[in-house]
Amino acid sequence: MRIGVVTFPGSLDDRDAQRAVRLAGAEPVALWHGDEDIADVDAIVLPGGFSYGDYLRAGAISRFAPVMEKVVDAARGGLPVLGICNGFQILCESHLLPGSMIKNAHRSFICRDQPLRVESTRTAWTTEFTEGEIIRVPLKNQDGQYVADARTLEELEGEGRVVFRYTAGATHGPEGFESNPNGSRSDIAGITNAYGNVVGLMPHPEHAVEAGFGPDEPGAGTRTGTDGLRMFTSVLRSMVG
Template identity: 85%
Template sequence: MRIGVVTFPGTLDDRDALRAVRLAGAEGVALWHGDDDLQDVDAVILPGGFSYGDYLRAGAISRFAPVMEKVVDAAHGGMPVLGICNGFQILCESHLLPGSMIKNAHRAFICRDQPLRVENNRTAWTTAYDADQVIRIPLKNQDGQFVADQRTLEELEAEGRVVFRYAEGATHGPEGFETNPNGSRHDIAGITNAYGNVVGLMPHPEHAVEAGFGPDEPGRATRTGVDGLGFFTSVMRSLVA
């Protein structure tokens, strides 16, 4: 299986995402923002960072990159697409996902190990998890507050399109934001489109794919630090289903 990872000017986590893909057993394919084709990949990841310096708004310029025209078309055709952090922002700007990302409510950059509750384990990127399972993966952002109008929020809830919520148990955080680190509406950490092939989330699963290098969860004696690997094994499973 070939999973493409797009690099934009200012991307930070493309190599981490490529490594996560390889650890899951797929072939990672590096894609460039100026590419006009997707090199026959089976799925695409838009990784984290500060694409184009986050000028205008986070992800606002990236949506016009040549490669994004191909990503949008492929997503509409059913290809699995995952947006992580800045990638989530790009998905919103590209209208593949609803809502928008604005600056954190406490107006500060945050970096911590973040518990997430799996609300929807039926997407192309989440079948390796159990419903209501709590996983712990790193979170790092300054424009991570998910917002949407009330009608959109109600639709996301009614259609089961909230994929992850921020859960209790964070090790530290700004006062008043111990559970919800950035003020996101409905504690939303990640969402999906109506078909379940496009998923965006703010935390970083690619930083939790190797034991000893990802977050250790208190009380768990085995397989700590690998809670993010399920994203990448899930998409491989969905591609052969």
């Protein structure tokens, strides 16, 4: 399987995403923002970073990159697409996902290991999780507050399209751990489109793919530090079966 990873000017985590793809057992394919085709890949990752310096709005300029025309068409045709952090912002700007991302409520950059509750396993990127499971992946952003109008939020909740939600978790962090780090509406950390092939989330699964290097979670056994890897193995499984 071939998974494309798009690099925009200002992308920071494209190499990390490529490594995650490789560790999951697929072939990473480097795509450039100026490309006019997507090299016949089986899925696409839009990585984190600060594309075009976050000028105007995070992801607002990247949305018009030549490669995005092909990404949007492919996503609407059913191709699995994952947007991580800045990639999530780009998906919203491209109208592949509803809502928008604004500055964190506390107006500060945040970087920490973040507990998430898995709300949906009915997407191409989450089939190897369990609904209600608490996972832990790194979070780092300054424009991470997800906002949408009441109608959109109601649709996301009613259609089961919230994929990940910020949570303190029963076994994560000290007592009083702030569950919502950026003020996102309804504690939303990640969502999907109506068909389940496009997923965007603010935390970084590509930074939790190797035991001993991702977030440490005592008692997690072989999954210690590797919760994020299952997003990439999930999409491989969905493409095979």
